[in-house]
Amino acid sequence: xxxxxxxxxxxxxxxxxxxxxxxxxxxxxxxxxxxxxxxxxxxxxxxxxxxxxxxxxxxxxxxxxxxxxxxxxxxxxxxxxxxxxxxxxxxxxxxxxxxxxxxxxxxxxxxxxxxxxxxxxxxxxxxxxxxxxxxxxxxxxxxxxxxxxxxxxxxxxxxxxxxxxxxxxxxxxxxxxxxxxxxxxxxxxxxxxxxxxxxxxxxxxxxxxxxxxxxxxxxxxxxxxxxxxxxxxxxxxxxxxxxxxxxxxxxxxxxxxxxxxxxxxxxxxxxxxxxxxxxxxxxxxxx
Amino acid sequence: xxxxxxxxxxxxxxxxxxxxxxxxxxxxxxxxxxxxxxxxxxxxxxxxxxxxxxxxxxxxxxxxxxxxxxxxxxxxxxxxxxxxxxxxxxxxxxxxxxxxxxxxxxxxxxxxxxxxxxxxxxxxxxxxxxxxxxxxxxxxxxxxxxxxxxxxxxxxxxxxxxxxxxxxxxxxxxxxxxxxxxxxxxxxxxxxxxxxxxxxxxxxxxxxxxxxxxxxxxxxxxxxxxxxxxxxxxxxxxxxxxxxxxxxxxxxxxxxxxxxxxxxxxxxxxxxxxxxxxxxxxxxxxxxxxxxxxxxxxxxxxxxxxxxxxxxxxxxxxxxxxx
Numbered sequence: 260x261x262x263x264x265x266x267x268x269x270x271x272x273x274x275x276x277x278x279x280x281x282x283x284x285x286x287x288x289x290x291x292x293x294x295x296x297x298x299x300x301x302x303x304x305x306x307x308x309x310x311x312x313x314x315x316x317x318x319x320x321x322x323x324x325x326x327x328x329x330x331x332x333x334x335x336x337x338x339x340x341x342x343x344x345x346x347x348x349x350x351x352x353x354x355x356x357x358x359x360x361x362x363x364x365x366x367x368x369x370x371x372x373x374x375x376x377x378x379x380x381x382x383x384x385x386x387x388x389x390x391x392x393x394x395x396x397x398x399x400x401x402x403x404x405x406x407x408x409x410x411x412x413x414x415x416x417x418x419x420x421x422x423x424x425x426x427x428x429x430x431x432x433x434x435x436x437x438x439x440x441x442x443x444x445x446x447x448x449x450x451x452x453x454x455x456x457x458x459x460x461x462x463x464x465x466x467x468x469x470x471x472x473x474x475x476x477x478x479x480x481x482x483x484x485x486x487x488x489x490x491x492x493x494x495x496x497x498x499x500x501x502x503x504x505x506x507x508x509x510x511x512x513x514x515x516x517x518x519x520x521x522x523x524x525x526x527x528x529x530x531x532x533x534x535x536x537x538x539x540x541x542x543x544x545x546x
Numbered sequence: 547x548x549x550x551x552x553x554x555x556x557x558x559x560x561x562x563x564x565x566x567x568x569x570x571x572x573x574x575x576x577x578x579x580x581x582x583x584x585x586x587x588x589x590x591x592x593x594x595x596x597x598x599x600x601x602x603x604x605x606x607x608x609x610x611x612x613x614x615x616x617x618x619x620x621x622x623x624x625x626x627x628x629x630x631x632x633x634x635x636x637x638x639x640x641x642x643x644x645x646x647x648x649x650x651x652x653x654x655x656x657x658x659x660x661x662x663x664x665x666x667x668x669x670x671x672x673x674x675x676x677x678x679x680x681x682x683x684x685x686x687x688x689x690x691x692x693x694x695x696x697x698x699x700x701x702x703x704x705x706x707x708x709x710x711x712x713x714x715x716x717x718x719x720x721x722x723x724x725x726x727x728x729x730x731x732x733x734x735x736x737x738x739x740x741x742x743x744x745x746x747x748x749x750x751x752x753x754x755x756x757x758x759x760x761x762x763x764x765x766x767x768x769x770x771x772x773x774x775x776x777x778x779x780x781x782x783x784x785x786x787x788x789x790x791x792x793x794x795x796x797x798x799x800x801x802x803x804x805x806x807x808x809x810x811x812x813x814x815x816x817x818x819x820x821x822x823x824x825x826x827x828x829x830x831x832x833x834x835x836x837x838x839x840x841x842x843x844x845x846x847x848x849x850x851x852x853x854x855x856x857x858x859x860x861x862x863x864x865x866x867x868x869x
Contacts, residue, residue, distance in 0.1 A: 296645060417663055421655060424647060427640040431612060432629055432658040432711075479691055481646045 288489025291471030311369025388459030476529025570620035656710030768792035
């Protein structure tokens with residue numbers, strides 16, 4: 260027990276990291292599940308790279324400063340989402356192709372801009388974040404984004420779910436589908452920016468994707484899925500944090516790897532379509 | 547009067563069923579007509595079947611009726627574009643059955659008009675959903691994930707959702723394709739019930755036996771109305787043969803139809819609409835002539851066999867428009 264508690268009792272930066280992980284996890288549960296159900300997990304990954312040039316330009320202009328980088332990332336992410344969507348609508352390319360193109364350009368451009376500053380430390384910060392160096396302002400930002408996300412999801416939960424389940428029907432009874440999708444994209448970018456501060460551009464989407472797909476193996480009901488996704492994000496984050504503290508591992512990758520391990524175990528042992536449950540189906544019922 | 551009005555299962559009369567009037571309606575894609583110069587009236591409480599070969603414009607007509615497709619020409623009178631006025635079951639439902647929601651949740655969507663974004667579900671709603679599921683023979687399926695339903699069961703669930711929507715006009719696009727006879731019989735009971743309650747029901751159907759057995763009124767569509775009226779008079783051998791000869795592929799070189807001449811690109815020197823106001827009603831005749839001409843033209847190009855049939859369909863009912 261001491262092994263688990265001592266690092267937090269001893270170091271303020273560990274407590275901050277813990278708070279950051281809780282905040283990220285709360286929003287990541289429902290948002291990640293919606294992302295997965297809409298088959299947009301890869302879109303989320305692409306978008307997380309798309310925010311890089313915005314943060315990088317802000318960094319080049321203002322240095323490592325919270326608000327410019329946040330706003331820059333937000334603008335860049337929304338712009339790429341809009342560009343990719345628009346091009347997909349008006350040209351022969353599908354959205355996956357346009358988004359992939361834009362995020363590659365964004366990632367390369369971002370790395371280029373950051374590297375002009377000639378510091379590998381900064382580049383590492385951009386790529387992998389620094390969950391152990393969350394200051395008060397960043398923590399408040401992450402917590403605020405989490406709160407706003409939860410509030411918005413609560414308000415728009417019905418259309419968000421129904422728009423994925425049966426968009427044609429929702430269109431015939433309500434115009435809220437398009438609006439909710441738009442809000443959903445904004446929330447996605449917001450949470451990626453929050454994740455960026457903690458995990459960097461390469462792993463920012465980790466809290467969204469891995470817990471959600473893990474939850475799929477444990478629940479067949481949407482509400483349970485959301486709850487389990489949040490718990491997986493939280494426990495994976497904390498376990499990774501403690502692990503990285505004791506074994507002197509990089510924190511971001513340690514958290515994502517822990518979630519990855521939970522995911523792999525779930526693929527095997529999950530009762531809702533896990534491999535073992537498929538193989539050992541047991542005797543069939545009479546009706 | 548109220549006593550004579552039909553009642554819903556909940557005991558309420560279906561009020562304000564709109565009349566839907568089609569006036570010289572042309573619907574299509576990319577300026578090619580899929581439904582061409584259709585005029586007619588869908589009276590309140592009609593039980594109307596739309597029949598016709600593939601590509602006849604049946605689905606297009608339904609999409610036009612609900613306002614999803616803007617007319618290329620003519621108009622639809624009747625407030626169907628207003629939400630809550632209609633319930634619509636498309637031919638290919640876009641339901642993602644991998645979603646982790648139950649049959650109950652899916653059917654509950656039918657209550658959107660009453661519960662919308664925020665309002666809580668009450669006990670009465672739960673009862674209404676159970677009742678709707680019982681109507682379609684899906685009692686006990688409430689907790690089943692939608693992904694586990696068979697095609698017929700999913701169609702039953704969609705009909706339950708329609709009945710919850712409590713809409714004055716119900717539009718069904720090939721609701722019985724790939725559905726077994728027992729299910730069709732069950733669902734037709736529901737359809738006739740809606741009709742008895744005074745709702746307008748319009749269904750695109752392929753099974754003529756079902757049409758003859760249950761639908762008093764039929765529109766035989768092959769881009770144009772071949773016939774529209776009492777089912778027995780519409781579904782004649784002669785009409786069916788004519789309908790078969792009438793659908794053609796889009797012809798990118800087809801001349802512009804004068805009646806819905808769009809814009810001023812005038813390859814044939816037609817004046818744009820703005821200049822035609824003086825005789826917008828009077829010149830129907832000449833329009834139809836040249837329109838017929840266009841059709842002969844493409845007929846002979848793409849379908850030689852169409853020469854065997856009478857090339858220009860004549861209306862068999864005063865409601866339909868000469869094509």
